Amino acid sequence: IILTASHNPKQWNALKLLNDKGEFISGENGAEVLALAESEDFNYAEVDDLGKYETRDDAFDIHIQQILDLPMVDVEAIKAKKFKVVLDAVNSTGGIAIPMLLDKLGCETVKLYCEPTGRFPHNPEPLKEHLGDICELVKKEGADFGIVVDPDVDRLALIDEKGEMFGEEYTLVAVADYLLKHKNGVAVSNLSSSRALRDVARDHNSGYFASAVGEVNVVTLMKEKNAVIGGEGNGGIIYPDLHYGRDSLVGVALFLTHLAKENKTVSELRAGYPAYFMGKKKIELTPEINVDDILSQMEKEYQNEEVSTVDGVKIDFENNWVHLRKSNTEPIIRIYTEAKSQEEADRLGDEIIAKIRSLI
Structure with missing residues (x-):
């Protein structure tokens, strides 16, 4: 627990x-x-029969050593680069663990919000609008890049050397690019993650599969397909050679290896990947409307396209996609889109909303 x-x-x-x-x-x-x-239908233990517990203060050391021992983590290649990294750990345990890892990899770490007080200095969602401080500090320090983790240290976002967002979706894309270049296998993400991962997998003659949204669903499909790499587009890296859970530390080590071997800046690395932009909208319906019926009608409406009903309704068009998911608690349909420009992603979202309204 x-x-x-x-x-x-x-x-x-x-x-x-x-x-x-x-x-x-x-x-x-x-x-x-x-x-x-x-x-x-159960009995509580009597006080004299309570179980035992033990404390450990070496868990970080064990975890980091297991990462350093991974064949796909090239410690010497990273050390040779002497990377300078700014870290925003939003005053979480990442402020302890990530610097320990970076130190073992020969990196210089500039700490920002690394006191594990649990008092967040800004909204902890690693989105651009919350990360102005680290973007400025990366430029001021002349750092190679910045690392942002959430309080659970299971989401990893990156800032390039210009102080620009690498893009949460592209953390998994970059790590998969490195791994699939050197290992045969497939990649897995969820249905709401970027198409860029599919494109990168195809570039390496590898397979790509999408699960329902949720880490447990991604892991189930990864095991079924024996995936080399998987995760979620929110910066969650799942590397089964270590364990089946999202883990920013192994994400950092694999990304640093990729960066060292490619001999590029972070912005150059990012420019080499397909450019996609996401939109997120929602449509609120009246309680008497059956949301499942609406989704079923949308499936029929676009039956000539590539449609998945694994989790809501996802419609893959040639150059973009839309994913419709209902809320579990409200009469709302959440609408996720992706296209080759922000304007196109937003336009597609508005078009789908108009289509839904026409069916009501």
Whole structure:
């Protein structure tokens, strides 16, 4: 059990439950846990029969050493580059762990918000509008790039040497580019992640598969397809040679290896990938409208396109895509789009909203 508020303020600390493999439990297992918690069919242990616990202060060291020992992490190549890196850890445990890793890799670390107080100095979602401080500091320090992690240190965003966002979606793309260049296999992400990962996989004559949204769904499909790399477009890297969980530390080590071997700046690396832009919109419906019926009608409306109903309705057009997902709590359809320009992504979202309204 992990006690965490994730990217929420500290008063929202709650529980993340893992199975015996150290992976998040499935929805089915979660339902079992809730049923047990709500039942009266168990006995509490008496005080003299309570279990035992132990504390460890070497967990970071063990984790980092396992990363350094990975064949695809080239420690010497990274050390030779003597990278200078700015780190924004949003006052989380990333402020302890990431500098430890960077030190082992011979990098100079400039720390920003690295005191693990749990008091976020800015909105912890690693989005451009929240990261002005690190973007400025990267330029001021003349750093090679910047690293941003969320409070759980499972999302990894990067800033290039010009103080510009690398793009959360492109963290996974860059790491997959490196791995698939050297290993045969497939890549997996979720249906709402960038098409750029599919494009990079095809460039390396590799396969690409998309799961329903949610880490547990990505992991299930990765195991089914024996994927080399997987993750989520929000900067979550899942590298099964280490473990089946999103992990910013292994993401940093693999990205640094890629950067060192490519002998490019971060902005040059980013320019080599397909340029896509995402849009996010939503349409609020009245409670009496059946959202499932609307999604079913949209599926029929675009039946001549490539359509997936694994998670809501995703429609893949030749040059863009749209993904429709219903809210579990409100009569809302969330609309995710991606295209080769921001204007096109937004236009597609508006077009889909108009189509939905015409069906109501």
